[in-house]
Amino acid sequence: xxxxxxxxxxGSSRVGIVDDEKVWIxxxxxxxxxxxxxxxxxxAAAETKRLSKExxxxxxxxxxxxxxxxxxxxxxxxxxxxxxxxxxxSSASASVYDRVYSAERPELFFKATANRVVxxxxxxxxxxxxxxxxxxxxxxxxxxxxxxxxxFTVGNDMSARDIEGENPxxxxxxxxxxxxxxxxxxxxxxxxxxxxxxxxxxLTIERGGKRAFNGSTTFASMKRSPPELVSWLGRENEFPxxxxxxxGTGIVxxxxxxxxQGDVVHxxxxxxxxxxxxxxxxxx
Numbered sequence: 001x002x003x004x005x006x007x008x009x010x011g012s013s014r015v016g017i018v019d020d021e022k023v024w025i026x027x028x029x030x031x032x033x034x035x036x037x038x039x040x041x042x043x044a045a046a047e048t049k050r051l052s053k054e055x056x057x058x059x060x061x062x063x064x065x066x067x068x069x070x071x072x073x074x075x076x077x078x079x080x081x082x083x084x085x086x087x088x089x090s091s092a093s094a095s096v097y098d099r100v101y102s103a104e105r106p107e108l109f110f111k112a113t114a115n116r117v118v119x120x121x122x123x124x125x126x127x128x129x130x131x132x133x134x135x136x137x138x139x140x141x142x143x144x145x146x147x148x149x150x151x152f153t154v155g156n157d158m159s160a161r162d163i164e165g166e167n168p169x170x171x172x173x174x175x176x177x178x179x180x181x182x183x184x185x186x187x188x189x190x191x192x193x194x195x196x197x198x199x200x201x202x203l204t205i206e207r208g209g210k211r212a213f214n215g216s217t218t219f220a221s222m223k224r225s226p227p228e229l230v231s232w233l234g235r236e237n238e239f240p241x242x243x244x245x246x247x248g249t250g251i252v253x254x255x256x257x258x259x260x261q262g263d264v265v266h267x268x269x270x271x272x273x274x275x276x277x278x279x280x281x282x283x284x
């Protein structure tokens with residue numbers, strides 16, 4: 001089942017449940033986070049749809065970021081391609097990433113609060129003080145307050161590679177800023193994740209109306225399993241509203257490539273759809 005938040009004609013943000021080519025619009029007081037935090041989100045979503053009295057065409061739906069007050073966290077160095085890229089950008093401390101790739105404990109870091117997250121067709125940002133920034137296309141796990149994986153969506157973990165490459169301690173500045181994360185368009189709610197090899201991930205970057213970069217991978221290329229990452233995230237941590245966990249990227253543009261003002265980023269994840277965001281550069 002696909003569920004998300006849409007921009008309603010009355011100016012509000014509403015929960016929407018997809019049924020073929022139609023989207024059923026929930027009552028104004030319905031919260032997406034409450035559905036995802038329920039004992040069985042599939043049942044809760046179906047009941048929300050049953051009680052809905054309003055619908056619209058899927059083609060006419062303008063989705064917002066599918067997040068309420070959840071935190072967004074991220075895992076790093078979970079793909080061999082990501083490990084190599086992080087080592088290349090951080091020659092003085094490359095062994096840090098080599099060690100974490102093989103370690104029992106994964107790299108986990110805070111990524112964004114809801115106000116830093118943008119939805120489909122909203123601009124992601126490049127920091128004004130970065131000369132080398134890239135999108136990181138990722139599967140974002142949707143986690144309930146009980147630390148149960150209840151679905152997944154498309155995520156873009158924007159990264160200032162030059163800032164992080166200067167020193168690993170600069171990671172928060174390379175990763176956390178306004179417009180640093182995009183989620184959407186909807187959440188695939190499921191009792192169990194599909195087979196990893198069936199979750200295909202692709203990235204396309206357009207510049208001036210032409211394709212500037214394209215790459216793809218599958219979830220099966222990830223070294224660590226989703227339950228393993230969630231288990232570590234939940235150690236000594238509580239998420240009363242649930243959380244999103246970006247699982248790392250296996251697609252990295254070449255070292256000479258950096259996002260520019262006006263670029264458009266498309267990320268596709270099988271089972272969810274396409275997340276599209278234009279790129280803007282912040283001004284000092």
